[in-house]
Amino acid sequence: MSDVGETEVFSVRGAASVPGTGTLLVTGACGRLGKGVIRTFHRERPVIGVDRRPFPDRPKDVEHARVDIRRKKLKDVFRSGNIEAVVHLGVMHDPRASAAEHHSWNVAGFQKLLEYVAQFKVPKLVVLSSANVYGPQPDNAQFLPEDAPLLGGARFSEIRDLIEVDMLTQGFFWKHPTTETVILRPVHILGQVRNAASNFLRLPTIPTLMGFDPMVQVIHESDVIGAIRCALAPKMRGIFNVAGKEPLPLSRIVRMLGKTSIPIPYTLGKALLKRLFALHLSSFPTPELDHIRYVCMVDDGLARKTLGYEPKLSVEETVLSVEAERFS
Amino acid sequence: MMYVRRVERRLARLGGKLFGVAPLARKLVSDAVSAVDDFMTARLGEEFNERLARVPKNLMSSGVDPFGMDPEWTKYALASAAFLHRHYFRTEVRGQEHVPAGRALLIANHSGQVPIDGALIGASLFMDVEPPRFMRAMVEKWSQTLPFVSIFFSRVGQVVGVPENAKRLLERDEVLLVFPEGARGISKTFDQRYRLADFGLGFMRLAIETGTPIVPVSVIGGEEQYVNVKNVETLARLFRMPAFPLIPQLLVPGGVLPLPTKYRITFGEPMFFGGDSDDDDSVMEEKVELVRATIQAMVNRGLRERKSVFFG
Numbered sequence: 024m025s026d027v028g029e030t031e032v033f034s035v036r037g038a039a040s041v042p043g044t045g046t047l048l049v050t051g052a053c054g055r056l057g058k059g060v061i062r063t064f065h066r067e068r069p070v071i072g073v074d075r076r077p078f079p080d081r082p083k084d085v086e087h088a089r090v091d092i093r094r095k096k097l098k099d100v101f102r103s104g105n106i107e108a109v110v111h112l113g114v115m116h117d118p119r120a121s122a123a124e125h126h127s128w129n130v131a132g133f134q135k136l137l138e139y140v141a142q143f144k145v146p147k148l149v150v151l152s153s154a155n156v157y158g159p160q161p162d163n164a165q166f167l168p169e170d171a172p173l174l175g176g177a178r179f180s181e182i183r184d185l186i187e188v189d190m191l192t193q194g195f196f197w198k199h200p201t202t203e204t205v206i207l208r209p210v211h212i213l214g215q216v217r218n219a220a221s222n223f224l225r226l227p228t229i230p231t232l233m234g235f236d237p238m239v240q241v242i243h244e245s246d247v248i249g250a251i252r253c254a255l256a257p258k259m260r261g262i263f264n265v266a267g268k269e270p271l272p273l274s275r276i277v278r279m280l281g282k283t284s285i286p287i288p289y290t291l292g293k294a295l296l297k298r299l300f301a302l303h304l305s306s307f308p309t310p311e312l313d314h315i316r317y318v319c320m321v322d323d324g325l326a327r328k329t330l331g332y333e334p335k336l337s338v339e340e341t342v343l344s345v346e347a348e349r350f351s
Numbered sequence: 352m353m354y355v356r357r358v359e360r361r362l363a364r365l366g367g368k369l370f371g372v373a374p375l376a377r378k379l380v381s382d383a384v385s386a387v388d389d390f391m392t393a394r395l396g397e398e399f400n401e402r403l404a405r406v407p408k409n410l411m412s413s414g415v416d417p418f419g420m421d422p423e424w425t426k427y428a429l430a431s432a433a434f435l436h437r438h439y440f441r442t443e444v445r446g447q448e449h450v451p452a453g454r455a456l457l458i459a460n461h462s463g464q465v466p467i468d469g470a471l472i473g474a475s476l477f478m479d480v481e482p483p484r485f486m487r488a489m490v491e492k493w494s495q496t497l498p499f500v501s502i503f504f505s506r507v508g509q510v511v512g513v514p515e516n517a518k519r520l521l522e523r524d525e526v527l528l529v530f531p532e533g534a535r536g537i538s539k540t541f542d543q544r545y546r547l548a549d550f551g552l553g554f555m556r557l558a559i560e561t562g563t564p565i566v567p568v569s570v571i572g573g574e575e576q577y578v579n580v581k582n583v584e585t586l587a588r589l590f591r592m593p594a595f596p597l598i599p600q601l602l603v604p605g606g607v608l609p610l611p612t613k614y615r616i617t618f619g620e621p622m623f624f625g626g627d628s629d630d631d632d633s634v635m636e637e638k639v640e641l642v643r644a645t646i647q648a649m650v651n652r653g654l655r656e657r658k659s660v661f662f663g
Contacts, residue, residue, distance in 0.1 A: 162492035164515035165418055234498020238419045238505070271413040289498065317495060338413070 042146075042257045044068045045107025048100070050092060050136065053078045055216040056151075056244055057112050061085055063248050071104055073097065074113070092132040101139045108147035108255055109140055114185060116218060118300075118308045122180070129184035130191070137195050140202060147203045149254045151247075152189040154210045154240075154264060155182055159319035165238070166322035169208070169262045175319075179310035193262070205254040207247075209265040210321060211314075214244035214344045219311055221345045229277050233286035235316045236274045242267035243341040246334040253330040264321035267334045267341055273315055279342045289316065391430045399433065402483040409523060415506075418487075418520070424506035425485060429477050435467070436474035439611055440572065444479045446618035452482060454524045454563050455621070456554060460547050460646055461536030463573030464596055467609060472528055472568060475616050487520050488528045514553060521561040528568075529554045531639070538582055538594035544574035545650050550643045552635045560628035564621035567642060569649035571616075575660050576609035612660050615653055619645060 047064055051057045052072025062082065064070050071086045072078060078087045086104075090096040092113060115128045140148050157167050158175030173190070176183035189206060196204040211220035220241070223229070242265060250265045277284045287295070293312060299305035326332040336344075391399060403426055408416070415421045436442045450457075457476075462468060473486040489512035495501045510516045520527050530536055531550035539548070558565050579596040587595035600606035622645065624638050 161495035162511060162513060164513045164519075165510060166515070166519065168515070232498070234500075234502060236502045236505075238415075238417070269411045269413070270417055271411070272415060272419060275413045275415075 042107070043255065046071060046104045047255075048073060048104075048106045048109045048145075050074070050109070050111045051113030052087065054112060055214070056212070056247065059215075059244055059248050060110060060112065060251060063252070068107075069104070071100060071106070073100060092136055093127065097135060098139055101143045101145075106143065106145050108149065109136070109145055110251060110255070111136060111148070111150045114151070114188060116181075118181060118219075118306060119303075125181070125184050130187050133188050133191060137191065141195070141199050145202060147205075147255060148192075148195070149205045149207065149251055150188065150192045151251070152192070152206050152208045153185060154208045154266075154319060154321045155314075156186045156189050156208065157319055157321070158182065159237070159313040159317035161317050163318050163320075165318060166320050167264070168322050169264055169325060178313065179308070181308060181310075196260070203258065203260040205259055206262040207250055207254060207265050207326075208263065208321065209242050209247050209250065210240035210267065211242070212244055212247055213241045213341050215347070216244050219307060220314075222306060223311075224276065224280060224342070224345045227282070229280075229282050229284045230292065231273065231277070231284045231286050232292055232312065232316050233288045235289070236272050237316060237318045238270045238320060239273050239276065239314075239318075240266045240270045240320045241276070241338065241341050242334065243336040243344055246336060246341075249335065250326065250330065250332045253326070253332045256330075259330055261325075261329065263326040263330055263332070264323045265326050265332060266321055266323040267336070268338050270320055271338055276342050279339055280346065387427065387430075395430060395433055395437065399430065399478075402477060406477065406483045406485055407524075408485070416508075418508065418510050418516070419505035420485070420487075420508035421506045422485075424503070425508055428503075428507040429474065429485075432470040432474040433478050436471050436478060436614075440467075440471060440614040442471055442475060442572075442614040442616055444475045444616050444618075446620075447475070447480045449618045449620050450476065450480045450484070450526070450566055451564055451621060454521045454561065455526045456521070456558050456563050456565050457486075457526060457528045457568050457618075458554060458565055458642055458646065459528065459530055459568035459570055460545070460650055461530035461532045462539060462544070462570065463609070464538060464577040464579055464598065465609070466530075466537060467576065468570045468573045468614075469528060469530070471614055472570065472616060476526060480618075484526045486528055487525045489517060514557065517557050518561055521557070521563050531643075534593035538579065538596050539574065540579045540581060540596070541574070545571070545654060547643055547647050547650070550639045552632060552639055555624065555635050555639050555642070556628045559624050559626055564623055565642060566621050567619035567646045567649060569617045569619070569646055569653055570614065571650065571653045571657060572612040572614035572660070575612045578610075610661075613662060615657065617649055617653060619649055 046069040048071045049057055049060050050073045052061055053074040053076040057072065057074065061070055061072055065082050065085050071088055072081065073088045073090060073092060075089060075091045077089065081087055088100045090100065115125055156173040156175045157171050158177060158179065160174060173186045176186050192204060192206050212218060213221050246267060247265065293309055296305060296307060296312065297309050300308055408422060410416050457472065459468065459472060469488055476484045476486045485508055487508050487510065490504050490509045492511050494504055495511060510520065517527060531554050532548040533551060535548040577598045578600060579598055581597045583595045583597060622642060
């Protein structure tokens with residue numbers, strides 16, 4: 024009889040007895056990647072999307088909590104549903120937003136989220152960081168391991184928020200061992216997403232830096248979702264670099280897209296981009312230039328071994344996916 | 352958004368114009384390339400192409416290796432090195448059978464003010480060793496900040512000098528050349544010639560950690576190519592160079608070219624070291640000293656046997 028009683032208690036609280044089927048909370052749900060994550064998981068388990076933006080085309084069985092993660096209302100979301108896992112994608116990358124807004128959203132908002140994860144003893148937390156936290160440097164090892172220093176903020180202040188989020192998660196990892204915390208650091212994500220890397224490759228003519236052609240790694244958004252799936256599996260915890268199939272020179276990517284590139288000397292390019300950005304003619308802040316100048320590649324051996332992650336799409340499919348949307 | 356589109360369109364048009372000039376430029380480049388190819392075959396013989404086909408490459412689908420090495424570029428760099436190797440310095444190579452087929456660390460004495468010794472060791476690994484190999488070496492990290500230089504180094508297989516890169520190359524069973532004397536070795540003055548400077552310890556930790564045999568290499572002929580009378584330290588500091596050598600021959604017309612000394616490269620028997628790669632420096636120093644003494648002995652023997660700096 025006691026068994027039945029226990030089951031009843033669980034069902035009242037809405038938790039699943041099988042791990043991996045409980046409610047999943049996704050922040051940044053209305054971004055392209057967030058939507059992808061939700062479409063992938065909503066048939067397998069209850070999903071709550073958190074985003075202050077509207078979500079008009081959401082699947083019917085997905086609950087959308089339209090809240091700002093900095094607000095108290097977020098706590099109600101945690102209180103009402105028995106949440107088994109949190110996937111945090113809600114990092115703001117808008118290069119036009121003010122530094123204060125960036126910081127309060129990315130860091131203060133995230134701290135609130137961590138607080139609730141701890142308070143409601145959520146068993147799993149997956150945070151999407153980025154390989155950009157390492158930063159492109161002339162003295163980078165060709166493939167950086169997870170314990171490489173996070174130097175991305177040295178020249179690029181917008182990355183500092185992301186590094187802070189990464190560090191906060193690392194602190195949380197040690198302070199709350201009951202929550203299985205996973206940090207994923209994917210390389211440049213390509214696909215339908217609107218990030219700097221994809222937007223750069225969508226330019227009709229691709230500017231490059233004269234005399235520089237670094238090796239780069241790219242990953243398709245669906246492979247990132249694949250990595251999130253691996254990270255959600257029970258017992259997985261830790262920090263993992265995530266990359267696509269294989270690295271290649273930037274010039275090969277341009278060639279794959281069948282586009283022309285204009286090589287520009289670095290100093291000229293820097294001055295030009297600074298002016299264009301100030302005039303709102305370009306959405307790329309100047310420090311992004313270092314990404315087409317120096318290597319910032321990662322060793323994802325740990326994710327492949329421990330998480331069982333395996334990229335599915337070839338480099339060519341990944342690169343060409345940025346253009347797919349233009350014609351559809 | 353409108354402005355962005357307009358700028359994009361303008362850029363695209365500019366790109367199109369550049370594309371119009373491209374066929375002519377491409378023809379010029381392809382003519383130049385085929386002329387170089389013919390010259391290579393004529394000077395170095397069919398053997399060069401035959402060896403190129405046999406060298407283990409380990410490439411990815413994009414035609415480069417994970418470090419960005421591209422055989423299409425490497426072959427031209429090697430051809431020029433091989434030309435110097437065969438015709439200018441007339442290198443005499445010994446002990447090539449000592450180079451193992453798998454991973455290896457080549458440890459050599461450094462000399463000659465400019466690293467021609469490195470290029471010639473690379474050429475002999477390709478031209479004289481069985482099976483032919485592409486040599487890998489490490490370059491200063493500031494070279495990555497220089498346009499064109501950074502692409503060139505990466506395409507011909509030179510990687511940024513950090514221990515992680517060296518380890519990864521050896522794990523991929525490559526041959527890695529290291530000059531443990533570093534900058535102190537290359538800028539020796541003439542009175543210090545063929546006296547090996549102190550060795551760094553990094554290569555020994557690397558060899559032990561990756562279980563790599565160390566092949567000692569002696570290079571003779573480099574110290575006489577540019578005669579360095581004195582290193583001027585104040586000028587070196589002023590120009591932030593590792594050394595500022597005074598080389599009188601640079602004042603003579605044509606003296607910029609190195610003197611055509613005869614190079615002698617000898618590969619010694621591989622040395623194996625065990626133990627813990629995290630041992631104290633004192634333990635490492637003993638092992639490193641063993642390698643240094645071996646190379647010094649090889650150099651001394653070579654000098655005794657040498658009859659002329661330029662001939663025979």
